[in-house]
Amino acid sequence: MIFAAGLGTRMRPLTDRLPKPLIPVAGRTLLDRALDLGRDAGAGPVVVNTHYLGDRIAAHLAGRGVAISDEPGTILDTGGGLRQALPLLGTDPVMTLNPDVVWTGPNPLAALNAAWRDDMDALLMLVPLARATARQGAGDFALDDAGRIARGGDLVYGGAQIIRPDRLADIPDRVFSLNRLWDRLIADGRAHGIVHPGGWCDVGYPGAIPLAEELIHG
Template structure:
């Protein structure tokens, strides 16, 4: 299985101000590499079929950064569509079947989360989310997002955090009337059907959502780096 990958790079980055006053959040550097390049590297290492990146805020900077690379851009300059609307808009570029999605504003250590999702995917699933135990979710603010049962199904309000990576069947998106909507809408429908699943990331994870989290992410990367 070689699904395509959608990287969500269209957000306004308001929590990262003033760093994002003139720079889109995916182009902020952590450990000498932009968040977007880290996300692209995960996709390429996992052997994805193709990569699509959406853009809105300072989209010209995203386009210039990706120039010359085999990456398609789903332009949301006219209207920021949120994750659900953005994924639906990008589907003609992504193709048919299940899609990987990745939020670039996190740092991962340990096993490649996209490769782990591909390995764990089953045909009876509509969504498979990569989750992180709340007590290992570096720089996370707030409680967990989901609970995970013995069969690997997710439900709301638990002690695991959505890590920002998943495989999802996008079929349900066609039935949502709004242009702008979150993937939470699709997840809730899938949870009700018992087809939303999750697995736990075996490595480290850091939410790079605020300026002070950059140092925490770099410390996590340094801890994971090989020492010779």
């Protein structure tokens, strides 16, 4: 699942008339770059959630075999959005991807798939803060020797994960962030992480676009 429902507030004025996933970086939209990662990792079916300027995203994806999970009234956040999309995704562990980042090096979804184990409820792709281009703020997580995550530390959530959708039933709210579920899984020792060895850029504001393009062109 690709999360594409956000308002893109930090990316204004570019997002005044264009949803952030359709912003081009090095000649290719962020959404298409995310779809490329999923395709190359063998993911499927693919679902994209939409809200802000969702008709533009739907038109961009028309005829490409991608299902749309629209959130027309209220943005459901990552947890609520994923739960709404489950009828389109099924009950198996789900790869999720934020499109507003650029990756170089190994495919993060393929790496997550290779590292996934049955004793995990979530497996997050993490990036060292020192290599997190255009990241604003502190780190998110630390890893122990067994690969379990804890809050704090100098690792940033990179925006790619595998998660068991049945654990969403633990949270009754309609609108909620996956952070709430992660906290529960961390407490249970069921949330794990691996570290991306390549480059990564948070394309969250206009000034990050040239930084991402520099990373891509190496």
